[in-house]
Amino acid sequence: MTFDAPSVCSSAEVSARHRAATPGTGLRLVTRWLGALSLTLPLLASAWELQGVKSLTVRPRDQAPIRIGSVTFEPRGDGRVAFRIELDHAQFTDHFLSMKEFKCLDGRVEIACHVPYPYAQPGTVAADDLAWLEHSLLFLYKLPTDFGAKLWNGLYFRFERSAQGLVGRPQAVDLNLISAPPAQLNIPPYRPALRDDIAPGARWIESVTIE
Incomplete structure (x- = not known):
């Protein structure tokens, strides 16, 4: 009497039979993949870049945000990005301080005046x-009752990246430093050692955002 040898299945055949015996497995895998993709795509689409026209907004501590202009970013071929700031002068009032005109934002407790880099x-x-x-x-900032510009009351907004763009927190600087040209015009004069952190809420403008 002869017996047929038992058949031996390869691992690929076993896997194929297992998939055939469990209907819907492939569909579940596709569904999970599509779900993961749906979570990833919005993150990729919303990634903020230094490119195009962005809103420039001041965020005071006691009132609604004020859009004061825009910043246009244009990438260059050398890895740097050119920028151009356009202020909305309708949001500012003119103040003559120390024989000079400044564009200022009038808060109830403090006045903040833009100081163009000279x-x-x-x-x-x-x-x-x-x-x-x-x-x-x-x-620079001043109280509504102050007379003249006090250049030692300077504000420097240090920017950091956020999911929506850039957030600048105020630091204290002495604007007298730029009353004369720096020795090297291609190096920003306000290095970290010349800036002091300001306690949150101490100044009327709590942050500046570019989004």
Whole structure:
């Protein structure tokens, strides 16, 4: 009497038979993949870049945000990004302080005046270097009852990346430093050692955002 040898299935055949015996497995895998993709795509689509026209907004502590203009970013071929700031002067009032006209934002408790950087500068930034943008958004602050400009009351907004764009927190600087040209015009003068952190809520403008 003879017996047929038992058949031996390869691992591929076993896997195929298992999939055939469990209907819907492939569909569940596709569904999970599509679900993961649906979570990833919005993150990729919403990634903020230094490119195009962005809103420039001041966020005071006691009132609604104020859109004061825009910043246009234009990537260059050398890895740097050129920027151009356009202020909406309708949001500012003119103040003559120490024989000079300033564009100012009038708060109930404090007045903040934009101080244009007075010297030639490259006008470029990089993902890890926003210094020239920060130097282009210098302010000084004064009380409504103060007379004249006190240049030691300078505000420097240090920007950091967020999911929506850039957030600048105020630091204290002495604007007398730029009353004369720096020795090297291509180096931003307000290095970290010349800036002091300000306690949250101490100044009327709590932050500046670019989004």
